[in-house]
Amino acid sequence: MNTTRLMRLFLYALVLTLLSVNFIIAGGGDKPRKCILVFGAHADDVEGMAGGTLAKYIAEGYQGIYVCVTNNLAGNQIEKVPGNWDFGSGKLTAAITLSPKMYQVDALETMQIQREEALQAAKVFGAEPVFLDFCEPEFWMGRKLIVYGSEEFIKFDPPGRKQISLATRYSEDVNFVVALLRKYQPEITIMHTPGGEKLDHGESGYMMYLAFKRAISQGIPVGKLWTVSRGWLADSVAQQSGRGKPDVRIDVRNHLKTEFAAWSKHISQNGGEIEKHIGLRRPARDRSFEEFITILDNSKQ
């Protein structure tokens, strides 16, 4: 009799413990995790968008997620390799190939090269790389540009999911990004400007916006969604009216070294000399601060 009572008590205690653990887990699930997710369209977009911020948050103990949305079928030029291309002046030296012309690297090789570079860059940050493999809308076949949906594109049959703008239409693709948010539950998510930049950038931004809203509606604990202020938001009309003015400013001065070291891993893009490269393209920009616009804030709910 005593043994039976003891067994019952033990069972009640076990059930109570399990309930408490579940309650704690559920409670923990109401808040986003100490995690920052940067949603870059191409292999080196994370750095261009928020490299310093990613480095800073990781240094503060956040988990960093380095996302590459497309599969990077295009964007390598064989002559643009160190020694053959002067990244400082932006001019072809032809010292290696002896070719006065530029040729595009094959789509599948480009995919491999850029993915490898992104893996190495993520490692410098100490971030987890995630490749979503949405299909780039074009690739080069020799000197011919092949666009998504054309006969040549279909025959080449490159790997990957749908083209990103097309994917924003389909629940299965949006849900794929929702699943990413469910997995990491990031406190901060950073995306490209919606409608503000070239196709893959703007549309990957829009894809994240759709997924983030859906995640909120499903009770997934995500925090804030920030965007960079580019495109029409950077135009004088939007700057003067205040629409394009950032409301988040992150001091990244102490993290530029990490950012540049990671960025320089994208050798096919900047020859491993990012400081020269961005110095050439954006000489006036002060990189000490990274600024963003808050698009959604679920932490206030």
Next chain:
Amino acid sequence: MKANRFLDLLKYCVLIMLLLSNVAMAGEKSAPRKCILVFGAHADDVEELAGGTLAKYIAAGYEGIYVCVNNNTAGCVIENTQNPRYGRGTTFTVSKSPQLYPVDALETIQIRQEEARNAAAFFGATPVFLNFREIFIWQGRKECYLGSDEFHQYQPPGRQIISTGTVLSKDVNLVIDLLKKYQPEVTIIHTLGGEKDEHGNSAYLMYLAFTKAVSQGIPVGKLWMKVDGWLLDDIAMSSGRGKPDVQIDVKDFLKIKYEAFCKHVSQKSIFYKDYVERGQVKPEGMTERFITVLDNSK
């Protein structure tokens, strides 16, 4: 000798007159024309985007340009046609079918282009069809999207899809040519990055073309966009990012707007007509609101 001097004088006079007329013409070229261009992605988007504004400007003497960016290979449901109970469930009085079926892609192009022409004529506007490809078609009850074998085998007519068009110069230049031709004082687009694929991308295509047109000295005026998507979210409204800076009172033009809407018989137009006739238009429907994206008039 005197005759020579007279001839020289005449030459100088002609030269001066030519110079003056060139200066005058250059001055004329730098001002946009009294023209309003509404850049809708699909056949009935012009009405939804800025139907009242288009009607109002045309009534004020502006030339109206009614643009349909894509070729509408999808978007007709046969059971919706001429259904007076639209929005309140199908009556099945015509097809006797308990299910809805999408209309074939090529028929849909024809039907919707015809409807758009009728609507443009009702506004007194010039219709322009850019024929960018819609990104999907229906084959029976199967949705076939660009990139799939079925889509490719079907070979629907048209240019690139709009999103890819934004990557290619020739497609952006097509829109620049449109701006060069009409030199509109006002151009209206969907929300940048704020709406579904073709809406957002058609807006971005016009944004690119407009920016290039300005850089090429084409006399275009203002680029306005509808307020939708993330700009309607609480955070954008409270920060002021989503607040419109242009408000057009269209209450006197609602009848034209919705009559034009009704020309899109294959869509939900009859429902809108009910709205106006019964005086059910809400106060916020009396005003059309926009955000200025670019202003070349300054």
